[in-house]
Amino acid sequence: MKPTTFLGIALELIDRVAEPGGLPADARVGGFFREKRFLGSKDRKLLGDAVYAWLRHVPRARARWKAASKDEGALLGAAGRDVHVLDVLALARDGLFPAEFDRIAEAIQAIGPASPAVSEALGAPGWPGSDAWPADRLDRMAAELSLPRWIAERLEAERGEEEARALGLALLQPAPVDLRVQLRKISREEARRSLAEETGAEIELTPWSPAGLRLARRKNLSATRASRESWIEVEDEGSQVAVRALDAAPGISVLDACAGAGGKALALADIVLREKEGNITACDIHPGRLEELGRRAREAGVLGRIRIAPVSAEGPLPRELRPADLVLIDAPCSGLGTLRRNPELKLRWTPEDIGRFAALQTSLLERFLPLVRPGGRIAYVTCSILAEENEEVARTFERAHPDLVRHEPRWAMDNLPRTCTRDGFVRIDPAAAGTDGFFVVSWVQPR
Numbered sequence: 320m321k322p323t324t325f326l327g328i329a330l331e332l333i334d335r336v337a338e339p340g341g342l343p344a345d346a347r348v349g350g351f352f353r354e355k356r357f358l359g360s361k362d363r364k365l366l367g368d369a370v371y372a373w374l375r376h377v378p379r380a381r382a383r384w385k386a387a388s389k390d391e392g393a394l395l396g397a398a399g400r401d402v403h404v405l406d407v408l409a410l411a412r413d414g415l416f417p418a419e420f421d422r423i424a425e426a427i428q429a430i431g432p433a434s435p436a437v438s439e440a441l442g443a444p445g446w447p448g449s450d451a452w453p454a455d456r457l458d459r460m461a462a463e464l465s466l467p468r469w470i471a472e473r474l475e476a477e478r479g480e481e482e483a484r485a486l487g488l489a490l491l492q493p494a495p496v497d498l499r500v501q502l503r504k505i506s507r508e509e510a511r512r513s514l515a516e517e518t519g520a521e522i523e524l525t526p527w528s529p530a531g532l533r534l535a536r537r538k539n540l541s542a543t544r545a546s547r548e549s550w551i552e553v554e555d556e557g558s559q560v561a562v563r564a565l566d567a568a569p570g571i572s573v574l575d576a577c578a579g580a581g582g583k584a585l586a587l588a589d590i591v592l593r594e595k596e597g598n599i600t601a602c603d604i605h606p607g608r609l610e611e612l613g614r615r616a617r618e619a620g621v622l623g624r625i626r627i628a629p630v631s632a633e634g635p636l637p638r639e640l641r642p643a644d645l646v647l648i649d650a651p652c653s654g655l656g657t658l659r660r661n662p663e664l665k666l667r668w669t670p671e672d673i674g675r676f677a678a679l680q681t682s683l684l685e686r687f688l689p690l691v692r693p694g695g696r697i698a699y700v701t702c703s704i705l706a707e708e709n710e711e712v713a714r715t716f717e718r719a720h721p722d723l724v725r726h727e728p729r730w731a732m733d734n735l736p737r738t739c740t741r742d743g744f745v746r747i748d749p750a751a752a753g754t755d756g757f758f759v760v761s762w763v764q765p766r
Contacts, residue, residue: 326426333370336663369418374666382453383413384406386447386453387443460484486749489748489749495535496537497533501551517544557757558755560754561583564759571643573645573646574640581601603630613627643691650708673705723763724765726762744760745758
């Protein structure tokens with residue numbers, strides 16, 4: 320692909336993912352490539368690397384080029400497409416873009432006359448310069464971690480600077496490709512051996528999840544026997560660990576209140592369902608997600624054992640929902656623990672959004688608490704790394720229900736690093752465990 324063509328299409332794609340709205344970046348990128356059918360697989364990979372480099376590092380790039388601008392310079396007036404051009408140039412200068420700075424600069428000049436803002440950048444030797452960083456300490460830390468200031472500030476306040484920096488840097492790394500083996504169908508080692516023989520790929524056992532496999536690099540697995548026979552599901556080890564941390568026992572009843580497309584319900588099936596014991600009820604307010612759960616459950620051979628129960632967003636719960644031994648609230652959240660694979664989320668949310676999530680999470684705990692059997696447990700899970708959605712929600716719920724007893728997470732305490740299990744809370748993240756960020760806690764309902 321010619322440099323001018325690459326730059327033009329890359330900027331068009333960046334424009335697409337930068338548009339406001341809730342559609343995930345991967346869906347936008349996929350739709351864009353379907354429109355550009357002339358692009359080959361290598362071109363799509365290069366452009367995908369470019370747009371995800373921008374998503375991961377745009378807070379850093381923008382802070383750098385703004386710090387490099389003169390008080391009266393044209394850079395301060397940059398707008399529209401120029402902003403993204405300057406982002407790309409700053410990333411290329413720092414080696415964070417899949418094209419060198421000089422190549423990008425030549426492509427800009429070949430396309431046509433540059434705007435005053437871009438001309439100022441191209442005309443400054445070594446732009447933006449090694450010392451072009453925000454003067455404020457916290458602003459600089461946020462830029463170095465490619466985070467909005469409010470997220471960096473919260474992480475430092477909650478964890479201290481050293482731990483916050485380690486987590487921020489870990490969140491900038493691309494996530495590995497993890498698989499969960501359907502252990503009701505096949506052993507992990509048998510699935511690993513089958514995949515390795517068919518693909519020639521290097522496949523490791525995940526360190527924490529007893530059902531997990533990890534690919535050294537992305538592979539198309541759709542043609543493998545493991546995929547055809549539904550032996551595997553793509554699922555980050557963090558999600559698998561969150562399920563294990565629930566301490567679910569074989570033969571119990573589970574109510575998955577926010578089941579979505581069923582990732583955790585299917586993982587729980589391998590633990591709780593026995594020949595004639597155990598059952599899972601999966602609820603959600605989105606019928607389309609439950610349809611996907613039904614398809615996946617059928618392929619996994621557990622459709623008759625996972626009952627699907629749509630619920631409304633408000634109002635009384637359906638009468639047919641029966642009390643369960645374990646009620647799981649896998650709550651809607653910011654998803655900031657998944658920034659390695661969903662870097663656009665840090666650009667989407669505001670502090671006000673986090674407050675709204677926390678209110679919703681508390682309301683879900685309250686709504687489903689009556690469906691916990693005496694002696695059973697209610698569990699709360701998020702894929703967030705912020706205390707406002709995690710510990711603060713948990714403690715608010717405990718204050719409202721002092722009769723509940725915080726459960727001691729035995730599996731997590733026996734299998735995870737000690738730093739991940741404190742005070743009955745399970746916290747994992749890419750810095751502490753090499754997984755996406757998850758929070759898990761559960762409480763026992765008195766008999």
